[in-house]
Amino acid sequence: LENLQEAFDFSYKLYYQPGQDHSNDPQYMQQVQALQAKLQTLDRQRREVVAQIQQLLGRSETLRDFLQQELGAWRERQRRGCLGAPVDTCLLQLQTWFTALGEGLFQLLQLLRALAELRQKVTYERDPLQAEMPLLETRLQEQLTSLLQSAFVVEQQPCMPNTPKRPLVLRTASKFCTRARLLIRLYDRNHRMEATIHIDRDPPKTRGFRKFNILTSSSKTVLAGDSHREGLVCDFQYLTLKEQKGGGSGKGSRGSSEGPLVVTEELHLITFTLAYAYCGLELKLETCTLPFVIISNNNQLSSAWASVLWFNMLSTNPK
Amino acid sequence: LENLQEAFDFSYKLYYQPGQDHSNDPQYMQQVQALQAKLQTLDRQRREVVAQIQQLLGRSETLRDFLQQELGAWRERQRRGCLGAPVDTCLLQLQTWFTALGEGLFQLLQLLRALAELRQKVTYERDPLQAEMPLLETRLQEQLTSLLQSAFVVEQQPCMPNTPKRPLVLRTASKFCTRARLLIRLYDRNHRMEATIHIDRDPPKTRGFRKFNILTSSSKTVLAGDSHREGLVCDFQYLTLKEQKGGGSGKGSRGSSEGPLVVTEELHLITFTLAYAYCGLELKLETCTLPFVIISNNNQLSSAWASVLWFNMLSTNPK
DNA sequence: ACCCATTCCGGGAAAAGTC
């Protein structure tokens, strides 16, 4: 649907060009009247285009809201899946929708740029382009940014291969893997996109909060797989912890009111960052995993898993 | 005993100096006769010294042979101790003897150098120093070299701390330790002595012989402990193996007549090297451990230990 | 397909750190 609309709009642009040339070319001054008429036609057409774009933006906004709602539902399903529920966490349909809307918006972006060029060549008093374009552009940028940002998701939450039924519990010195994915299959084939991960970028100020580092390289190139796979996969073999033992425990610092957290209740996050660039648009996309627990021995696994269940129940039910 | 003899000899050297001055100083030419007599005295004394040194060298050679025999017996005891026999493997007595003999020989070395200086100043036809000194020096050097070389021993054979009753069986990625010791407590305090270890410096050409590398630094400074401890200690936390898998198996190469060795019968050696320097004497001392077996899992320990027993029985009994 | 050797890793237990 979107695509057809865009193609339709594109043809409007072509109508302009002749009209523009004539109005700029005073070969026959006696035909001012005719030119006046043409200018009115041009003005009407410009108003129409602006109106259509506004309409399109309104629709795509609705669509985006819908998609983000669907994505929220998927997130909820994923969360339940992590807890063992037999839910469908396939992303294919969402990816199709996101990509379609993304394509539409990017085409609209191109159209806006073309219109801006036309405005450069001809403008007049109360030109609707002059008046509306900046607003339209801002709105489009915001939509694209918001769409791309929400399209960057953690497809697979961190999990040790040996305990596939217990995701979100990681053991030090044991391998685990996690995967992020961009649901919009549009990217610049001339440049590689790099995604990086970081653990506990903004650690809570809780006293005794352990600090960990991820071994192995923390950046990967985004891979575009076959027709149905797109996204980036990060498989880390090992993460190793390093407790912040020395360095002034700062017992009196804020946040120490509640005693040091039990280790199996300490929640950690991994943040994915993706430097996205397409059609002149450059964005830093971020997404992060569900909170997980880090243990050092398998004998902590049950209580760690209990924490994961507990936390996810709490944040699921109230909603 | 040695030391007293040396001090005695040292005083001979002092007698020379006046005799030398006079013979060199023709203040009273008319006393040629007296000088002649002095020269004869000098000659006689030089012959005496040479004779005494020869005698000393002979004695110390006997002593050295005795010490090396004792050391051989100690080695035998150590070998049996490794197999579980309750034997005494204390090195203290041997160290005392070796050090005493070493001191004597080094003093003799100094004396020979002093005599060489005297010979520089005065010499004459059929000078015994001229004739005998090179021989004496060579003999002394050989004795010192041989003594020092045999004084460098592996005090503790490689063994994993967790299996103290099963030395000479090492597991990959498990820590083990071994210690070498120089039984002659003489060293240059101005310079640090560095000892290095190397595994399988000259590996047998047997097909499929595994190649290993020692992790952690392979060199240590020799530490001189308190009055009763001298020697160097090397504690390695981990060794890790690397099998020579690729790189052309060379099946047809020599040594392949016997099939590839069972892994628990493959014997490995660690060589200790010590750059020794004292009193202008510089030597590269080497010693190496008893052959040991490298395993990768504890379930190989029993057969590996059987190999160690087997090999040591074989090389012990025939003797 | 089997066997030998190595890697992987659960889990008991010792060690280290903490109040």
Place this chain on the structure above:
DNA sequence: GACTTTTCCCGGAATGGGT
């Protein structure tokens, strides 16, 4: 000294490599 958390490491099982 008890408790929490991590390290150590045995030994069963899975994996891999060679014939």
